[in-house]
Amino acid sequence: MSQLFYLPFRPVFNSRGLPSGGAKVYFYLTGTTTLATVYADGALTTPLANPVSADALGQLPDIYMPDAVIYRVRIVDRKGLPLGSDIDPYYPGQAVAIVPSLPELLAPGGAGLIGYQAPFTSSVVRTQADRNADQLNVFDFIPVALHAAILGRTVNNNIAQGKQLATYIQNAIDAAALQRRRLHFPAGLYNIAPAQKFIAEAGEIWRCFAIRSNMDLYGEAGASLRIVNGFSTDAAIEFMSMFGANGPDANFKAPGGSVSLDGQDLHDVSLYGLEMDMNGQNNPISPNRAMGVYTLYNQAQIHVTGTPGGRAARIYGAKAINCRFVNCPGVSCVVMGQSNVVDSGLGGDWLLDGSKFLNNGLDTNDHSTGYGWANRVTVINCEFTNDRQFNGTGGLVAFEVHGSATYFAGNVVQNYFQGMWIDGNFSETVQGIIIEGNRFTKIGAFGILYFGVSGSIAPVTQTNIVNNTIEFDDLPQPGIDRKIGIGSTGNYSQVDGLITGNRVASTGTTVASAGVSFAAGVIAAQKHDKMVITNNVFDRTTFGVTLATNNIAGLGTFTIKGNSSFNLTPAGVFGVACGIGVSSGTAVIDHLILADNLCLDDRLSGPRCAFGIRLEAKITRLELANNRARGMQSADYAEVNTEILERTDSKFLGVDASWYKVNGVQVVSARGAAVPDAATDADTRSTLNTLLARVRTHGLIAS
Known part of the structure; x- marks a missing residue:
């Protein structure tokens, strides 16, 4: 009796799942390299050439073999390279699976050769490539040689290496945003330095990363982005941000073409669980601080700004959840928009939730941690804390409201000169503000203070300041x-x-x-x-x-x-x-x-x-x-x-x-005596009657 030889897939596929045109199948006697006959018909009368060749599409002819012979099977591609290991012994009628080699597993696409099934009875088998497609890891873009130092939280203050790492991370951000996928950051210390410049309203500014639409960054607990020491010094101060974006003024040209303009409004930006450390202790910006003169650079972790003479950048849909914003030496940690141009417009739909803002404003006298130049801003369950009270530097204002429908609730503010600032903008009326259930403690001067940026716009209206301490x-x-x-x-x-x-x-x-x-x-x-x-x-x-x-x-x-x-x-x-x-x-x-x-x-x-x-x-x-x-x-x-x-x-x-x-x-004194005081009984009766008449006339007592 004969058996039909078959593979689990016809035509022949290589280990990457592609048809292997011109592939060859060798049949040997088991344990040897002696060719063994195979046939084109079930009666075993017409031998096939050995090896048996596939056509250009990898299609094999029908192959028959006698039951009594035990074979060794080898499959190679058209170049003679093995497609998996030899199958020995091979019993006629047995299905053949192509097992990838280690180099194939490590090559691009190797994850498609590995199966995975979750440990649940209802789960299905997927390839590892399918699972990897669910998310991207920033380590996919950082050379393997750097992984151990990051995971080991090794401090590295080499500026050139910090710029290079920031560039790798930017590549990861761009790839993930383009595919609208989340980018994961393993726990570790990422020593970074600004590697690119862009135009801000105040001029050129360094940034580590350009903010992209659909940027979704997820940090595992302990993932920390840290600016290296000495990027800014008293001898050479540098205006910088960690994440930055400017206005969409396509007609503005950067000097010499060397500075980036993002050229668009942004949307759907998300950061989760990341620590953003501006390392302000080791990146000062105010060399004349001893004379009480301070530099007003933002040095923000998130900086959305405009261009000189242009309109403000705008983000629609941005959130920072369970993040840490620490050690900013400058004016702000989160700048949601920035423009002094009338009618420049505001973005909207920002969420700060469960984030901590710790020890910021280290080297400036005008620090507002959150600058809410946007509409529909929600700030909930956040902590704004400095270890010491404002004393010329430190926390001046925890959060500034400049847009409509701002909701600030359940937050803790400690050791700030001022808790909140309610103000307008240059574009539209600000209304519908709710400040509710917050605790402002160890406040140096003002808890919640209204102000006014301009008389050209209608006043701030419909504010609700409720149940705060x-x-x-x-x-x-x-x-x-x-x-x-x-x-x-x-x-x-x-x-x-x-x-x-x-x-x-x-x-x-x-x-x-x-x-x-x-x-x-x-x-x-x-x-x-x-x-x-x-x-x-x-x-x-x-x-x-x-x-x-x-x-x-x-x-x-x-x-x-x-x-x-x-x-x-x-x-x-x-x-x-x-x-x-x-x-x-x-x-x-x-x-x-x-x-x-x-x-x-x-x-x-x-x-x-x-x-x-x-x-x-x-x-x-x-x-x-x-x-x-x-x-x-x-x-x-x-x-x-x-x-x-x-x-x-x-x-x-x-x-x-x-x-x-x-x-x-005055008819009755503070102590209840008639006015003027009576000198005699007659005077008393007369005065009291007069007073009673006055009181009745004005309805203060019944007639």
Whole structure:
């Protein structure tokens, strides 16, 4: 009886899965190199040439062999090179598999020869090449000779080698982004140096890596990108970034053609788990720091900028999750956009989630860790921490808001001069901001501060500052006589804001502090308006809420309701503490509502709060209702040199006494005595009857 010889695939394939045209199959007697006969027919009457040759497509003819013969089979390509190892013994009817050699496995495409099946009953067999296609590894682009040093976290400060490593990584980024695949970074220390220049708004800037659309970088725990020592020095400072992109101004030409222009808006950029270390301790930028002169280079880990005279670069859809941004010597860690050109436009849809920003602003006096020049920015569960308080360098501002629909929630800010900065931009109105549930601790001057970049754009509107905790340190700061939890000291107006459920606390008396404070600027047309300050708690600050106008600009409508002030304490240059204090120049407050506020001081000795409410202002319309105070040293409620055109329900409910004014005329003193004091019984009856008549006339008691 005869058997048909067959391979598992016909035609013959080589180890890379390609048809092997001209392949030959040798048949020997087992254990020898003696050719053994094979046949073209099942009756075993027509011998075939041995070896048997495949056609140009690798197709073999039918091959028959007797059952009683045991063979040795060798398959070679048209050049005579083996396609796998010999099969010996080969029994007629046995399937033949081509086993790749080690050189073939190590050659390009070798992963396609290796099968893999996940250890689950429902899994299927895939090739290793298929699995590799799921992700790219940065080590696929870095010479093998460098792998051990990276994995061993060997510090290398050779600038030339750092540039070369950055170039390898850039190649990996470009390949992965082009295929829209994730690029993995094994845990290790990547000592890099900027290897390319590009145009920023301030001029040429070095960068390690160009940001690409669809750039998706994933760092295993412990993957750290570190700038080598000495790329920037006091003798030769260098403007640089780690990841950088500029504006899409295709008409701008780089000088000499030597500097990159990216030429497009970017989208879908993702970084996960990477540490980005600018190594600012060993890359200084301010050689004249001893004279108080600092360089304002960004030196950012992520720097999205514009070009001189061009519009800002824009990224739509960028995120940094569980990353670490450390040791930046310059102005910012994350710059989401940058342009001083009017109507340059903003990008959007940024996410910073679970990332840590540690010890930044090391060699500049103007560091804002996050520069939110974009719309629809979400910053959640992040940590902004410096080991020391700002002292000319360090953390000036943790995060700046410059775009609409910014959501900043659940973050921790520590040892910053200022927690947040709310501002506009040069392109569009900023609105719909939510700052919620954050903790600002060891704050040097300001917790959350409104400002104003320009009067040419409509004011910031619809801000919601909700349920935050702000805790001041007691360290003095140059030029700061009063620390402010939430408020505004700028010249440009803020409109339609809600400040509610926040807690502001202070622990010392070196510098005064206020929970909420709004002061008018010096531009008459710019007026803070429609601000609601409600249900906040102020603990041991000097002031609860303060409002102030001047001789140029006034304030609009302010509602101050349901706030609680506890044990407010004189501090610094302010010898009087007050729950709600309102002062003004000649400019007026349009409408002031004070209702349901509490000021309590339960200390029996030492400096205490002087006033529950004190007004010294020009107010067009004043509404007072159900405010309470206890333990005040001077008065629960006081008006000094006030000019109030209209009052509604003008009463103050104090624990110690009630105090009234009717049409500006004082009728009951702070301690409850009739005014003027009666000298005789007749005078007393007459005065009381007069006062009762006044009170009934104005509806303060029933007739």
